Amino acid sequence: MTDTVTALETSGLGKRYGRTWGLQDCSFLLPQGRVAALVGPNGSGKSTLLRMAAGITVPTAGEVRVLGSSPQDQTVDVLTRIGYLDQERPLYKTLRVEEMLRFGRSLNPAWDDQLARRYLAELDISLRSRVGKLSTGQQAQVALTLCLAKRPELLLLDEPVAALDPLARQRLMQVLLGSVVDGGITVLLSSHALSDLEVVCDYVIILSASHVQLADDLDRVLATHRLLVGPRRDPSAVPNGVEIVSATHTERQSNWLVRAEQPVTDPSWEVVQPTLEEVVLAYLRDQASGGKVSLRSPSAPEHAGNHTNNEDVGAR
Amino acid sequence: MDHDGLPKLDGALIHFRLDPRTGVPAYRQLVDQVRHGVRLGVLQPGDQLPSVREVVTQISINPNTVHRAYRELEAAGLAEGRPGLGTFVLAPATPPITAEHQTELQDELDRWVGKARAAGVDDEGIQALVAMSLLERDDRNVNEERVAR
Amino acid sequence: MTWVAWRVQRLQFLAAAAAVLIFALWLLTTAMHEHTALTIFSQRCSGGQPAPICAILGHRYFQSQRWDSANRLILYAIPGILGVILGAPLVAREVEHGTSRVAWTQSITRTHWLAAKLLVAGLVTAAVIGLLIPLEQWWTGTLQLGPHINPDTFDVSGIVNLGYGLFAFMLGAALGAVFRRTGWAIVAGLPLFVLFRALVRFTIRPGLVSPEFATASPNPFAPSIGNAWALNSGYVPLGRTTPATGQTWNSGTNAFFRCFSPALKQFQGSDAVAGAHCATVTKLHFVVRYQPESRYWALQTAETAVFLAAGLVLLGITVLAVRRWRT
Numbered sequence: 003m004t005d006t007v008t009a010l011e012t013s014g015l016g017k018r019y020g021r022t023w024g025l026q027d028c029s030f031l032l033p034q035g036r037v038a039a040l041v042g043p044n045g046s047g048k049s050t051l052l053r054m055a056a057g058i059t060v061p062t063a064g065e066v067r068v069l070g071s072s073p074q075d076q077t078v079d080v081l082t083r084i085g086y087l088d089q090e091r092p093l094y095k096t097l098r099v100e101e102m103l104r105f106g107r108s109l110n111p112a113w114d115d116q117l118a119r120r121y122l123a124e125l126d127i128s129l130r131s132r133v134g135k136l137s138t139g140q141q142a143q144v145a146l147t148l149c150l151a152k153r154p155e156l157l158l159l160d161e162p163v164a165a166l167d168p169l170a171r172q173r174l175m176q177v178l179l180g181s182v183v184d185g186g187i188t189v190l191l192s193s194h195a196l197s198d199l200e201v202v203c204d205y206v207i208i209l210s211a212s213h214v215q216l217a218d219d220l221d222r223v224l225a226t227h228r229l230l231v232g233p234r235r236d237p238s239a240v241p242n243g244v245e246i247v248s249a250t251h252t253e254r255q256s257n258w259l260v261r262a263e264q265p266v267t268d269p270s271w272e273v274v275q276p277t278l279e280e281v282v283l284a285y286l287r288d289q290a291s292g293g294k295v296s297l298r299s300p301s302a303p304e305h306a307g308n309h310t311n312n313e314d315v316g317a318r
Numbered sequence: 319m320d321h322d323g324l325p326k327l328d329g330a331l332i333h334f335r336l337d338p339r340t341g342v343p344a345y346r347q348l349v350d351q352v353r354h355g356v357r358l359g360v361l362q363p364g365d366q367l368p369s370v371r372e373v374v375t376q377i378s379i380n381p382n383t384v385h386r387a388y389r390e391l392e393a394a395g396l397a398e399g400r401p402g403l404g405t406f407v408l409a410p411a412t413p414p415i416t417a418e419h420q421t422e423l424q425d426e427l428d429r430w431v432g433k434a435r436a437a438g439v440d441d442e443g444i445q446a447l448v449a450m451s452l453l454e455r456d457d458r459n460v461n462e463e464r465v466a467r
Numbered sequence: 468m469t470w471v472a473w474r475v476q477r478l479q480f481l482a483a484a485a486a487v488l489i490f491a492l493w494l495l496t497t498a499m500h501e502h503t504a505l506t507i508f509s510q511r512c513s514g515g516q517p518a519p520i521c522a523i524l525g526h527r528y529f530q531s532q533r534w535d536s537a538n539r540l541i542l543y544a545i546p547g548i549l550g551v552i553l554g555a556p557l558v559a560r561e562v563e564h565g566t567s568r569v570a571w572t573q574s575i576t577r578t579h580w581l582a583a584k585l586l587v588a589g590l591v592t593a594a595v596i597g598l599l600i601p602l603e604q605w606w607t608g609t610l611q612l613g614p615h616i617n618p619d620t621f622d623v624s625g626i627v628n629l630g631y632g633l634f635a636f637m638l639g640a641a642l643g644a645v646f647r648r649t650g651w652a653i654v655a656g657l658p659l660f661v662l663f664r665a666l667v668r669f670t671i672r673p674g675l676v677s678p679e680f681a682t683a684s685p686n687p688f689a690p691s692i693g694n695a696w697a698l699n700s701g702y703v704p705l706g707r708t709t710p711a712t713g714q715t716w717n718s719g720t721n722a723f724f725r726c727f728s729p730a731l732k733q734f735q736g737s738d739a740v741a742g743a744h745c746a747t748v749t750k751l752h753f754v755v756r757y758q759p760e761s762r763y764w765a766l767q768t769a770e771t772a773v774f775l776a777a778g779l780v781l782l783g784i785t786v787l788a789v790r791r792w793r794t
Contacts, residue, residue, distance in 0.1 A: 037380055056572050076576050076790075086572040092565030094475055105471055109573035148569070175378035183371045183381045201336060201344050204380045277341070 007070040009034045009156050009188035010055055014064030017050050023212050024050040028064065030207060030217030032190065034155075037182055039199040040192035041282055042209030048192040049089050051209070052158045055190075056086035069155060082112060085154035089161055091145040095134030099144055102133060103151075110152045117177075118151035124173060139165045143174075150177060159191040163198060175202060200278045208285045215285040220278065227281045228266055229274040230258040241268045248284035259284035330368040332360060336377055344379055348387035349394075356396060356407060363409040367397060394460070468575060472587035479556070480591045483549055487595050490545070491602055494538055501531040502609050535610065542603060542623040546596055547660045550635025553592050555652035557584050558789060559643030581789050585782070589636055596632040600625065614694035616760045618668065621696075625767040630774030635660045637781035644788035667773060673698045675769040676762055680708040681755045687723075687746040688738075689753050694760040702751040709756070723751050 008031050015028040025047035032038055040048050053059040054066050057073030057080070066073065071080045093102060099122065107113045122129065127140050136144065142165045149157060157178070163171045179202065181187045190207075193199055206223055208216040216223065227247070230240065234256045240246060245261045259276060260266075266273050276284075332355050336347055355361040368376070370384045388405045391397035399405045434444050473480070508528045512521035558581070561567040571577055607615060607624045615624055638660055642652035678698055683690035689700065702719035703710050710716055726749050730741035746752060758766065 053568075058568055058571060078574060078576060081572070081576070082574040084572065086568070088565065088568045090565050090568075092567075092569050094566055094569075095564075096478070097474065101474060105474075106573070108468060108471055109570075109575050111574060145569075152574070172378060176375045179374040179378060179381060180371060183374050197338065198378075201338065201377075201379050201383070204382050 007034065008032060008067075009036065009069060010190060011067045012051075012055075012064065015051070015054065015061055015066050016063035017047070017054060017059060018062040023062075025054075025209075026063075026212045028209075028214045030214055032188065032205060032207075032217075034188050035182070035186075036188055036205040036219075037179070037203045038188070038190045038205035038207060039196075039203040040190060040207045040209065041194075041196060041199070041286075042192075043286060045212075046209040047212045048209055049160050052086070052160050052190070052192060053088075056084060056158050057081075058086070082110065082152075083155040085149035085152045085157045087145055087149050087157075087159040087162055091142050091165075093133045093141055093145055095132070097133055098129065099127060099131055099133060099136075100129035102144060102148065103129070106148050106151055112153040114151045114153050117153075118147050121147050121150065121173070121177060125170060139167060139170060142166060143170060146174060150181070155186055155188065157187065157189045157191075159189065161193055162191050163193060163195065171198070196279045196282055206278070206282070208282055210286050216281075223281060224275065224278065226263060227259065227261050227276055229276040229280065230256075230260055230266065231272040231274060232256055232270060239270075241266055241271070247281075248287050330372050330376070331365050332368065334368070334373055334377055336379060344383045345387040345390065348373075348384065349390050352387075352391055352407075353396065361407045363407050365407045366403075367391075367405045367407065369404055468580065468583040469587060472584045476553075476556070476584075476588060479553065480588075483553060484591070484595050487545065487549065487599060490541060491599065494542075494602065494606060497531070497534045497538065498606050498609055501528070501535070504528040504531040535612075538606075539612075539619070539623055542599075542606075545599065546628045546632035547635045547657065547664070549595060550592055550632045550637075551639035551653055551656040551660060553588050554636040554639025554641075555643045555656060556649045557588055557640045557643055558785070559647055559649040559652050562647045563649060577789050578786065581786060585640065585785070588640075589633060592632050592636045593629060596628050600628055603628070614696065614760050616694070616696040616758055616763050616766070618672075618696065621763070621766070622668075625763070627767050627770050627774070630771035630778075631664065634663070634774040634778045634781070637778040637785065638663075641781040641785045641788070644785045663777065667770065671773060672766065672770055673758070675773070676758070676765050678756045678758055681757065682708070682752055684752045687742040687751075687753055690755060692755055692757050692759070695757040698756045698758065700753070700755040700757075702749070703754050705750045705752050708754050719751055723749055 010032040011030075013029045016026045017024045028047070028051060040051065042048050050059065054061050055068055055073060057068075057076060060074060068080065069083055071077070073080060073084065094105070097105070103115065103118050106118065107115060119129070122144070125140070125143050127136070127143060133141060133144060142162075146159075146162060149159070162174060166174065175198075178189055182189065191199075200220075204220045206216065206218065206220055207214060218226075230244075232255070234251055234254055237246060237249070237258075240258055240260065241262075243262060243264060244266065247259045247261055249256060249258045251257070259280065332351070334348055334351055336344055340347070342350075352361065352367065361367075367388065370381050370388075373379065373384045374381050388397060388399065391405070392399055396408055397405050398408050431444065434447070439447070504524070504527050508521070508524040511518065511524060558567070561570060570580055603624045607620050612620050615621060621627070635656070639652055639656045642656050642659075643649060646652050646655070679695075681690045681692050684705075687702075699716045701710070701716035702723040703714075703716070704719070710719055723745055726745040727741055730744050731738070734740040734744065
């Protein structure tokens with residue numbers, strides 16, 4: 003049995019395009035059976051990571067292992083067990099939908115044609131239509147069907163819900179989560195929309211500035227991160243054993259989002275449980291400093307894109 | 319059509335729903351909804367709770383969350399997992415609410431709300447007071463049950 | 468995968484086949500017309516007593532030949548163009564449209580994928596060209612375009628076309644796999660194909676099968692070689708069939724004529740005497756290096772083999788480019 007084999011494992015993984023590193027020093031371990039969210043702004047390396055896991059892109063540095071094997075080996079065994087949805091949802095535009103299904107059937111031994119037809123029928127996508135004539139959302143659904151009907155053990159989905167209307171989104175989640183319940187499948191999906199993912203995922207990977215900021219079980223993330231609220235003060239006043247992720251300040255008040263293994267008991271701080279969204283935004287906000295933030299004086303200019311939480315309003 | 323003329327949606331006895339904005343963890347909400355159902359008599363002892371798969375299909379929620387909720391219900395003595403069959407409701411520690419009780423409680427509540435208003439507490443303040451009281455009570459109950467075991 | 472390979476490029480295949488078919492019909496029409504005109508003219512006008520109508524029939528025959536050069540040019544061009552156009556998009560188009568990311572994340576290896584695509588498209592190329600060959604054989608025969616061994620006719624008749632076409636196909640595919648752009652593959656492929664073909668024609672073909680030599684010795688003048696492809700001819704030292712080392716075919720000829728021109732005056736315009744005299748003096752004789760018509764099929768096979776071998780090298784490059792390739 004492959005119970006002890008991790009679904010996806012990276013160590014020092016990196017990809018360079020010319021001079022710039024699209025992804026750098028990426029190391030994490032995703033256990034099987036998880037529904038994992040890969041979050042990060044555009045250009046943070048999400049697509050690059052997924053492509054390397056799918057074996058389409060070759061790493062410049064480090065290595066990635068999928069279900070115990072290297073995707074670069076390209077053996078039929080590995081290929082059968084991974085399903086990949088590319089961000090651009092490429093499809094053969096001149097084929098009809100049913101011909102795309104035949105494509106899937108011809109190239110995948112584990113193809114579940116029933117699942118594919120049922121899924122498309124529920125979405126009202128006619129099998130006779132030409133793929134090129136479908137709307138963007140419908141094309142995305144066809145591309146998704148191709149991945150799902152392949153019955154892989156690991157699904158790598160690049161922004162699967164981006165182009166979908168709420169009903170289609172629900173259908174997708176139903177199918178995905180149904181497969182997870184049935185057993186044996188791990189899902190890694192990247193997304194901008196955090197709100198959908200918080201309830202669906204149980205593992206979070208935060209990418210920012212081409213680095214992995216955080217990769218852990220959702221429960222652990224929520225358990226080890228706290229929002230410390232108190233009167234405005236210096237970072238040195240923050241309790242020991244606590245790592246500052248991000249801070250926002252007003253004239254009177256400081257909010258620190260911190261990571262702490264032990265509970266914070268300092269009475270001078272109000273300790274609040276942050277939501278997943280707050281944690282993610284904290285990491286995304288302070289990427290350049292790698293999580294360490296210095297006190298900003300009232301006259302210092304605000305960083306662009308900061309203060310997406312409405313706790314802070316600059317005193318002007 | 320069901321016997322009372324209302325259309326039956328599917329085999330499940332209750333439909334869960336999640337409110338993402340309350341700040342209450344998802345598994346908690348499920349637990350609360352089951353408790354609520356039992357107290358109101360919607361769920362009788364012996365009724366089968368929706369399977370994990372059914373819940374996951376109804377509302378897009380991680381299967382582990384459902385597992386966790388059901389485990390907590392088991393720990394609280396409200397439900398029982400039977401391998402291969404599913405999770406079933408047990409007789410509650412407290413009997414379901416009767417119509418009489420309900421009217422009585424509602425009257426008392428009305429009076430209390432009147433008092434709070436007179437004291438200058440606004441709607442949010444009232445809700446905060448109620449939430450706090452419930453939380454403290456719940457924590458107390460959970461601790462008592464753990465100790466009793 | 469075979470169905471996939473066919474279906475994805477189906478339109479291209481059908482369009483290519485249709486284009487060639489249309490041209491084939493055209494070729495048939497013009498050739499029949501020319502053949503008929505020639506037959507009628509020959510029947511009526513080869514008796515030595517030309518009837519007034521012969522001028523008209525002759526003119527009609529002459530007119531019917533006006534498409535010959537153009538047709539020959541097109542036949543030259545078909546294998547190369549067809550091959551490159553069918554080969555270039557094989558890999559390049561999929562990468563351009565991103566469908567390679569779908570194809571390479573199904574349950575087959577890239578090698579399997581590539582093999583199937585090459586096989587299907589290659590077979591189509593071979594089939595279209597293969598059906599053209601009998602037509603070419605008939606055309607060159609019927610219109611009496613000269614000995615088939617002559618390059619002009621050699622290139623547009625026989626199985627070399629298959630070699631040309633498959634080589635062009637592999638060239639297109641390899642360039643497409645390396646450049647990842649269909650346009651670039653075609654733009655680079657066509658001239659490269661022409662270059663390679665010219666290379667083989669001028670440096671490899673003459674020696675593919677050892678040429679024959681003919682000399683009229685002791686007659687110093689050119690012998691008759693009948694239907695053949697003359698490669699080189701000129702004066703070379705007695706006892707040799709090729710120029711002396713360091714000498715060209717021309718230098719021997721120049722040397723002979725340096726003697727011959729004054730000798731002609733000396734012997735009062737008698738070619739035979741002047742020639743015999745110079746042969747003795749310069750110790751040169753006239754040799755023709757040639758390929759006889761009987762070598763036609765041997766040469767065709769050999770040259771086809773050259774192009775197929777080159778095609779195999781390109782196949783290796785294509786496989787390498789697809790396997791190693793990752794964006």
